[in-house]
Amino acid sequence: MIKGLHKREKDTELFYNADDPVAHIRTYDLRLIKRLEEFSARHPNLCQLVEDDEYNGKYYDIDRARVSIRITEPYSQERRQKQSEWAKENGLNGNYREESAI
Numbered sequence: 235m236i237k238g239l240h241k242r243e244k245d246t247e248l249f250y251n252a253d254d255p256v257a258h259i260r261t262y263d264l265r266l267i268k269r270l271e272e273f274s275a276r277h278p279n280l281c282q283l284v285e286d287d288e289y290n291g292k293y294y295d296i297d298r299a300r301v302s303i304r305i306t307e308p309y310s311q312e313r314r315q316k317q318s319e320w321a322k323e324n325g326l327n328g329n330y331r332e333e334s335a336i
Contacts, residue, residue, distance in 0.1 A: 255299070273296075
């Protein structure tokens with residue numbers, strides 16, 4: 235009987251090098267898996283499912299030019315307060331998710 239993995243064992247790994255035009259992503263993150271599934275359905279020449287394991291992990295090959303890493307600065311308390319006020323004024327209650335951000 236196969237037991238599931240603990241959350242701490244559900245890593246996301248991104249592998250690529252300067253010489254290879256393909257990046258390799260192995261993940262258990264369901265949101266990332268969904269994004270990769272949708273992207274690979276729209277662009278099968280750029281992203282392919284290579285393997286899925288018995289723990290629901292997925293391994294994708296993706297064109298390295300399609301992958302980016304964004305590092306963001308933390309919001310200041312002042313900016314957080316302004317954003318909170320703006321959201322309240324515009325009827326957003328924390329459940330808003332812009333479709334284009336997927």
